[in-house]
Amino acid sequence: MTILALGINHKTASVDLRERVAFSPDRLASALQEMVQKIAVESAVILSTCNRTELYCNGTSHQSETIVDWLADFHGISSHDIHSHCYTYRETEAVRHLIRVACGLDSLVLGEPQILGQIKQAYQQAQAAGTLNHTFDRLFQHAFSVAKQVRSETEIGSSAVSVAFAAVNLAKHIFGALEKSQVLLIGAGETIELVATHLKQQGVTEMTVANRTLARAQVVAEAFSAKTIPLAQVPEQLANADIVISSTASTLPIVGKGMVEAALKRRRHRPMFFVDLAVPRDIESQVDELADAYLYTVDDLQAIVTKNIESRRLAATQAEVIVGERVEEFYQWLKSLDGVAMVKNYRQQVEVQKDELLQKARAQLVSGQDPEKVLTEFANRFSNKLMHGPTRAIQQAAREGELELLAEVMQILEISGDRDSS
Structure with a gap:
């Protein structure tokens, strides 16, 4: 039984190729069934994400070339394009690869949790x-x-490794639970979208997106059930915000010290948390001079991220040890299946021998032969057949001086007594 993993990922292939071999959800079931039928494998699993497409299968025999040819044919592209960018793992290494992927050890962002889902x-x-x-x-x-164990026993996923995630983590550190916080997001680019995603995961429901182009703000807001306002309304909206995160391409600051000071007065000096992810700055540095305003810049967050990346690398080393142990555990279980199959085959073999001799003994009894003689002959023939294979193995091991093998045979057959007595 061969276990095989074959695929491409962000390390081996361009976005263009990854897009061309990705499986759409509506075609995945038919692809799995076609894979089983055409490649003649017993099992098939297809993992298809923006960063990787991987095929996992097992069966009595299959070549990676055949699987690549099927993958290329299914997507209507040249197999040559895939061959030079794919990787293949077999047996123990295939198991290790799957577990590492599940633990986030093979991800673009080390330790990211989405891949497990x-x-x-x-x-x-x-x-x-x-x-x-x-x-x-x-x-x-x-x-x-294994992925659950790695998450619980190491720090692989506990620290922020993107400035967006770090910003939300800092807000959580200051405010505790964020569910009741009101958030003002200034800008509508990719960074703000990522921030909004992390905020939503923390239970934030009150978000407002401010942007120079209102149509773009509405695109971002729709995904998070947020409100939208033009940039001109930021001073008016500011007093309602507990958390303000800004990332625009503006060449001049959008939020000034005076604007924040006025907002704090209207809030009766309830604290405000500011994160400026823009370069050049969206929020004047003097805001940090105000007693109830907490301002962090992209440089502050980058220092946190750098420290956390190193922390994850150390955790990854611990995770690799766990992975190694659990891969071995799985293969011990897999080996035990061979023992089960061997016992089954041995029992079947003995049953066939017994039935043949029993049929002959019954025929002898029907013909009128002495029952005592028939039973004795049946017992002798049956025991001789059972002893034939082990006896031959013992004699050969003895002739070749294989003392360890002799000891193992004695243990298996539960032979007691002095080895020299025979």
């Missing part, structure tokens, strides 16, 4: 498509268990 979704889709056997079901459940 994406793998769980891929597993559920394969389950629904009927392309999981017992071994693969156990493999993916094992990967989920």
Whole structure:
């Protein structure tokens, strides 16, 4: 039984190629079933995200070239384009790769948690498509268990490694729970979208997006059920905001010290938290001189992020140790399946021998032969057949002086007594 993982990711392929081999949700079920049929594998799971497309499968035999050819044919592209950008892992390394991916150890952002949810979704889709056997079901459940252990026993995901995430973490540190906080986001670019995403995950429901172009602000606001205002209304809106995060391309500050001072008076000096992610600055540095205003710049946050990245790297080293141990644990379980199959085959073999001899003994009894003689002959023949294979193995091991093998055979067959007595 071969376990194989084949794919491309952000390290090996361009965005263009990753987009061309991505699987849309509406075609995933048919792709899984086609993969099982055309490549002749017992199980198949497809993980398809913006940063990676990976195919996991197992069966008695399959070549990576065949899988690449199928992947290329399914997407209507040249297999040559994929071959030079893909990676392949087999057996232990395939198991290790899946677990590392689930733990966020192979992600663009080290330790990011989203990938685990994406793998769980891929597993559920394969389950629904009927392309999981017992071994693969156990493999993916094992990967989920390891990812949970890594999250709980290391600091791999506890620290912010983007300025957007760091900004929200700082706000949480100052205000505690953020559910009741009112947030003003100035700008409507990618950074503000990411900030809004993290705020929503923290339970923030009151967000206002201010932007020079109101139409762009509305695009961002719709995704988070936020309000929108033009930049000109920022001074008026400022007093309502507990948290202000700004990231625009403006060449001049948008929020000044006087504007904040007026807002604080209207708020009766309830504290305000400011994060300026813009270069050049959106918020005047003098704002930090006000007693109830807390201002952090992109440089402040970058220093936090740099420290946290190093923290995650140290945690990743600890995580790799856990992964190594749990990969070995899975393979011990996999090896035990070979023992189960061996016992089953041995029992079947003995049953066939017994039935053949029993059929002959019954025929002898029907013909009138002495029952005592028939039973004795049956017992002797049956015991001789059972002893034939082990006896031959013992004699060969003895001739070749394989004392360790002899000791193992004695233990397996539960042979007691002096080895020299024979």
